[in-house]
Amino acid sequence: MTGLGMLIPIALFLGLLGLAAFFWALRDGQFDDSEGAAVRILIDEE
Amino acid sequence: MATQPVLLEEARVKAKESLFAVPGIHCAGCLSKIENGLPLTPGILSARVNMSAKRVAISHDPALTPPDLKAAIVALGFDAEPLADPGQDVAAAEGRALVRALAVAGFAAMNIMLLSVSIWSGAEGATRTMFHWLSALIALPTVAYAGQPFFRSAWAALRQGRTNMDVPISIGVLLTTAMSLFETISGGEHAWFDGAVMLLFFLLAGRCLDSMMRGRARAGVAALLKQTAPGALVLDEHGRSQWLAASGLRPGMRMLVAAGERLAADGRVVEGESGIDLAFLTGESAPVRVGAGDAVQAGAMNIEGPITVEVTAAGADTVIADIARLMEEAGQGKSRYVQIADRAARYYAPCVHLLAALSFAGWMIAGTGAHQALLIAVAVLLITCPCALGLAVPAAQIVACGALMRRGVLVKDGSALERLAEVSEALFDKTGTLTLGRPVPQGIDRLGNEDQAILLALARASRHPLSSALRMELESRQVVPAALNHIREVPGEGLFAEHEGLSVALARPRSIVSLFGLASEYRRGDHSTLLRFSDALRPDAAETLVALRAMGLRTLIASGDRTEALEEIARTTGTTAIGHLRPADKLALIGRLHARGDKVLMVGDGLNDGPALAAGHASMAPASASDASQLTADAVFLGDRLAPVAVTLRAARRTISVVKQNFVLAIGYNVLAVPLAVAGQVTPLVAAIAMSTSSLIVIANALRLRRAAL
Numbered sequence: 001m002t003g004l005g006m007l008i009p010i011a012l013f014l015g016l017l018g019l020a021a022f023f024w025a026l027r028d029g030q031f032d033d034s035e036g037a038a039v040r041i042l043i044d045e046e
Numbered sequence: 047m048a049t050q051p052v053l054l055e056e057a058r059v060k061a062k063e064s065l066f067a068v069p070g071i072h073c074a075g076c077l078s079k080i081e082n083g084l085p086l087t088p089g090i091l092s093a094r095v096n097m098s099a100k101r102v103a104i105s106h107d108p109a110l111t112p113p114d115l116k117a118a119i120v121a122l123g124f125d126a127e128p129l130a131d132p133g134q135d136v137a138a139a140e141g142r143a144l145v146r147a148l149a150v151a152g153f154a155a156m157n158i159m160l161l162s163v164s165i166w167s168g169a170e171g172a173t174r175t176m177f178h179w180l181s182a183l184i185a186l187p188t189v190a191y192a193g194q195p196f197f198r199s200a201w202a203a204l205r206q207g208r209t210n211m212d213v214p215i216s217i218g219v220l221l222t223t224a225m226s227l228f229e230t231i232s233g234g235e236h237a238w239f240d241g242a243v244m245l246l247f248f249l250l251a252g253r254c255l256d257s258m259m260r261g262r263a264r265a266g267v268a269a270l271l272k273q274t275a276p277g278a279l280v281l282d283e284h285g286r287s288q289w290l291a292a293s294g295l296r297p298g299m300r301m302l303v304a305a306g307e308r309l310a311a312d313g314r315v316v317e318g319e320s321g322i323d324l325a326f327l328t329g330e331s332a333p334v335r336v337g338a339g340d341a342v343q344a345g346a347m348n349i350e351g352p353i354t355v356e357v358t359a360a361g362a363d364t365v366i367a368d369i370a371r372l373m374e375e376a377g378q379g380k381s382r383y384v385q386i387a388d389r390a391a392r393y394y395a396p397c398v399h400l401l402a403a404l405s406f407a408g409w410m411i412a413g414t415g416a417h418q419a420l421l422i423a424v425a426v427l428l429i430t431c432p433c434a435l436g437l438a439v440p441a442a443q444i445v446a447c448g449a450l451m452r453r454g455v456l457v458k459d460g461s462a463l464e465r466l467a468e469v470s471e472a473l474f475d476k477t478g479t480l481t482l483g484r485p486v487p488q489g490i491d492r493l494g495n496e497d498q499a500i501l502l503a504l505a506r507a508s509r510h511p512l513s514s515a516l517r518m519e520l521e522s523r524q525v526v527p528a529a530l531n532h533i534r535e536v537p538g539e540g541l542f543a544e545h546e547g548l549s550v551a552l553a554r555p556r557s558i559v560s561l562f563g564l565a566s567e568y569r570r571g572d573h574s575t576l577l578r579f580s581d582a583l584r585p586d587a588a589e590t591l592v593a594l595r596a597m598g599l600r601t602l603i604a605s606g607d608r609t610e611a612l613e614e615i616a617r618t619t620g621t622t623a624i625g626h627l628r629p630a631d632k633l634a635l636i637g638r639l640h641a642r643g644d645k646v647l648m649v650g651d652g653l654n655d656g657p658a659l660a661a662g663h664a665s666m667a668p669a670s671a672s673d674a675s676q677l678t679a680d681a682v683f684l685g686d687r688l689a690p691v692a693v694t695l696r697a698a699r700r701t702i703s704v705v706k707q708n709f710v711l712a713i714g715y716n717v718l719a720v721p722l723a724v725a726g727q728v729t730p731l732v733a734a735i736a737m738s739t740s741s742l743i744v745i746a747n748a749l750r751l752r753r754a755a756l
Contacts, residue, residue: 004173008180011157011160012157012184015153015156015157016153018153019149019150019153022149023146023149026142026145026146026149031145032096032098033095033096033097033098033099034098035097035098036077036095036096036097036098039073039074039077039097040074040077042074043074043077043078
């Protein structure tokens with residue numbers, strides 16, 4: 001029981017962290033140009 | 047080093063952001079060429095390409111005007127058109143809100159399911175109560191947040207005394223949550239938080255698919271936006287010129303319009319002579335000659351030389367704005383169209399609510415007590431919640447639209463697909479729709495290789511439509527341009543150059559040989575050859591019309607052209623053609639067909655087809671069409687072929703039949719599950735399994751549409 005009392009909050013916290021990261025990425029515009037992101041990796045930076 | 051931060055600070059304060067549509071971006075090379083090349087122009091601070099939207103955002107010194115920036119992009123080898131201030135993109139913001147709601151619902155559904163699984167595997171007493179409370183803690187904020195799109199739409203429908211799909215969804219979710227909360231507080235055995243949140247998750251997935259599909263089609267069309275100019279160079283009384291935005295233009299002002307620029311307002315030419323491209327208004331590919339005193343319209347492209355234009359009407363008073371208003375009015379009927387899912391909900395919702403109420407009453411009469419009877423009624427509502435309507439319809443539509451997009455057809459939204467499936471008569475415009483809408487040179491084969499090489503070199507030097515047509519034709523024949531000296535363009539006359547000491551030219555014909563049709567003259571030394579141009583029929587126009595008739599549609603050609611010009615096309619395609627139709631006449635024609643009970647598909651391109659496109663039950667436009675037409679049309683097709691029209695109609699019909707199959711599947715599932723629910727045998731576990739299997743089945747059925755456009 002005490003184990004559950006620890007593990008459930010930890011699991012929820014990690015889940016919320018993932019959700020927050022997704023929200024941040026969405027606000028940051030990381031999903032605005034999926035095609036561009038795919039080809040940008042091919043560009044050599046000098 | 048000490049001064050650098052100050053400079054940066056200054057730059058940031060002064061920088062201005064401008065958006066350009068650059069349809070030519072298609073690979074990593076283009077992207078890096080633009081992003082690295084533009085900042086080399088003095089005044090441009092940075093450029094950022096959005097490849098999905100085919101747009102470039104340029105951060106620059108405010109002293110640079112849109113024409114300067116455009117020239118900078120053109121110098122890199124890309125066509126560019128300034129985009130007016132995009133303002134708040136309402137639809138994109140809505141889509142993002144849906145994705146956020148979906149993420150929250152997904153997070154909550156997974157966590158609650160984790161807790162529910164332990165309850166189902168036998169957690170009891172204090173543990174079960176704690177898990178129920180934890181579930182409630184996650185579910186209540188989630189329902190309040192992620193349920194909003196449904197609650198809002200249901201409330202809007204109820205206030206107008208209507209019902210739609212969101213009404214049973216909202217009632218089901220809210221009642222289930224409230225009942226589960228009551229069970230949790232009273233320490234009951236079952237809580238349905240997992241069911242309520244999972245339902246929201248599935249339905250939001252459907253909504254997100256729908257909004258993504260619309261967003262993709264919109265981005266595709268917006269990339270081609272090119273009609274109205276964002277502003278003009280205005281001359282003040284001292285003869286100085288200043289860039290003014292289109293909204294700042296007033297009648298009486300004089301604007302300078304350079305060759306290759308679009309007019310930002312209606313006006314009268316006061317100085318200069320040029321040819322202007324009015325294709326957006328008339329659909330005619332030949333430029334119209336204008337001189338002092340002639341009227342010109344906003345949106346027209348000045349092709350040859352610089353002209354000074356006195357503004358007679360700006361903003362909302364221009365011809366183009368007038369047509370836009372006509373289109374808006376004509377399009378209102380379409381917005382009243384009720385989608386198939388909402389039509390089904392009209393019958394479905396009352397049945398479901400009646401069934402829940404009956405089971406409540408039945409169990410009350412049987413003497414189980416209000417509590418037990420209410421629990422059973424809630425289980426009935428949850429089981430019958432219209433997952434199939436909310437998820438299966440958008441799933442089928444997005445799969446079909448994806449298949450069509452691969453074939454070069456952009457369908458705007460699901461309702462468009464439904465209306466396309468219903469049409470019974472197809473009405474075609476001629477110029478630009480059945481024909482390519484651009485001049486194609488005839489008899490190029492008669493010229494020798496050397497002549498073709500010289501012609502290409504000449505044609506490349508000009509942006510005149512006939513030169514562009516020649517260039518496209520010759521480049522497609524892999525001709526290598528010859529080396530020329532002293533190339534010069536004389537506005538209104540042609541191109542002149544020297545080739546190996548011999549003077550060559552591509553010019554206006556010296557003799558009026560043909561009254562109808564376009565021609566250009568190629569001279570080399572003493573020889574001269576007349577090049578004829580004609581607007582060719584799309585390569586598969588005749589077959590497509592035959593295919594449409596084979597599908598049971600009637601076909602008709604409605605054109606603004608002279609009747610004589612229609613004869614040949616009517617004969618080739620075997621279709622009745624009506625000529626001399628003005629925009630209002632086309633509108634009236636569609637009105638008559640509607641009154642007769644026909645559902646009309648309008649296929650057109652010019653702005654003169656705009657009102658007809660808006661009034662038709664469904665409409666399609668080629669990607670070469672005017673902006674306004676592309677924005678109004680339900681679907682836009684790319685390429686030179688007409689076959690996509692038939693492909694789209696066929697795919698739309700298949701989509702509707704799959705949607706109907708999904709309804710049958712959903713009803714079949716209800717026939718099996720509802721008796722269980724009414725009998726009081728549905729536990730949260732049964733509800734969760736039933737809900738996910740039924741969703742998976744309808745999605746799997748929708749995926750069969752992946753090959754709908756073959």
